[in-house]
Amino acid sequence: MRIIHKQNDEVRLLVENLDDLWYLYSIIDKDDIVSGKTVRKIKKSADQEGIRKTVFLTVRVEKAEFSAGSLRVLGVIVDAFEDIQKGAHHSFAVDIGDQLTIIKKDWLSYHWSRLKEACEQKRANILVVVFDREECLFARIKQQGFEVLAKLKGEVQKKGYDVKSNDFFGEIIKTIGEYDSRHNFEHIILASPSFWKDALLKLIKGEWKSKVVTAVVSSVDEAGVRESLTNDNTVNALKSASASLQLRAVDELLSSIAKNSKVVYGFNDVLGASGAIERLLVSNNFIDRMRSEGRMHELETIFKTVERSGKVMFISSEHEGGKKLDGLGGIAAFLRYNVTSKNEAIPQH
Numbered sequence: 001m002r003i004i005h006k007q008n009d010e011v012r013l014l015v016e017n018l019d020d021l022w023y024l025y026s027i028i029d030k031d032d033i034v035s036g037k038t039v040r041k042i043k044k045s046a047d048q049e050g051i052r053k054t055v056f057l058t059v060r061v062e063k064a065e066f067s068a069g070s071l072r073v074l075g076v077i078v079d080a081f082e083d084i085q086k087g088a089h090h091s092f093a094v095d096i097g098d099q100l101t102i103i104k105k106d107w108l109s110y111h112w113s114r115l116k117e118a119c120e121q122k123r124a125n126i127l128v129v130v131f132d133r134e135e136c137l138f139a140r141i142k143q144q145g146f147e148v149l150a151k152l153k154g155e156v157q158k159k160g161y162d163v164k165s166n167d168f169f170g171e172i173i174k175t176i177g178e179y180d181s182r183h184n185f186e187h188i189i190l191a192s193p194s195f196w197k198d199a200l201l202k203l204i205k206g207e208w209k210s211k212v213v214t215a216v217v218s219s220v221d222e223a224g225v226r227e228s229l230t231n232d233n234t235v236n237a238l239k240s241a242s243a244s245l246q247l248r249a250v251d252e253l254l255s256s257i258a259k260n261s262k263v264v265y266g267f268n269d270v271l272g273a274s275g276a277i278e279r280l281l282v283s284n285n286f287i288d289r290m291r292s293e294g295r296m297h298e299l300e301t302i303f304k305t306v307e308r309s310g311k312v313m314f315i316s317s318e319h320e321g322g323k324k325l326d327g328l329g330g331i332a333a334f335l336r337y338n339v340t341s342k343n344e345a346i347p348q349h
Contacts, residue, residue: 001118025066250321265332286330
């Protein structure tokens with residue numbers, strides 16, 4: 001995520017990757033004012049069939065919904081151009097590449113921590129290879145956007161084309177192997193128009209084949225790289241890379257609980273130990289419960305204490321790690337030293 005503009009109670013953000021949607025979901029609260037481009041059906045008269053248009057709208061948020069890697073913000077329109085009625089309901093679909101402006105009455109330290117974490121998050125180490133039988137472009141995903149590493153051109157005959165005898169595909173495979181040995185990528189995206197990705201995949205013998213994710217794109221250029229990053233297979237790979245960090249943290253927590261080693265879980269025990277916390281884990285389901293019960297100020301107190309000398313890590317309840325954390329009350333902490341624990345959690349609803 002990137003902060004484009006910040007002034008008083010207003011922040012304009014650029015959504016850069018899938019994780020940003022989850023961060024936004026945890027930041028946006030009821031009664032926030034959210035503005036951005038969105039698609040809405042426009043009717044100029046009651047008997048006219050509506051036309052879908054991209055428009056700029058401002059809504060007062062009623063709720064945000066996050067599921068399966070997608071974010072929707074639902075609210076009441078408070079500002080729009082003349083063809084759209086104020087007071088009508090609207091639902092924003094927020095996607096990668098969108099800009100969104102958020103205005104809050106109170107920006108809590110929790111909100112700023114989430115924004116900071118989103119802006120500083122480490123991107124997954126990914127190589128994108130977009131190609132056909134004549135051209136190839138290699139790009140590495142960076143914190144913001146991507147970096148083109150190299151471009152290759154091959155000479156092939158249009159007639160009697162044989163993938164198995166194609167030296168160009170062999171050159172692509174060799175180059176991927178060299179880049180992977182240098183950077184040890186988490187994922188390698190093979191993206192192409194038509195069936196070329198499948199043809200190349202059959203020729204790969206290297207150990208890095210297990211890292212490959214395939215995607216269909218319409219062009220072999222930088223637009224193709226961007227297109228590959230919104231492909232369902234790629235989105236799932238990016239989501240998996242992010243989730244792995246969270247899963248490791250929860251597994252470490254469970255291991256420490258088994259050893260009775262410097263951990264607490266459940267709201268009451270975490271609150272009592274907040275001055276000794278080195279790392280705090282909080283699930284989005286727990287945050288939702290605290291928000292719905294009007295208890296965010298209590299959670300805010302813990303965040304402020306932890307952030308003086310520790311770190312807050314937010315865990316998605318969408319994956320197994322988050323579900324395990326929810327089973328412990330949705331909140332847990334690694335401590336710098338042991339404290340007395342009652343292991344009490346707020347009731348599950």
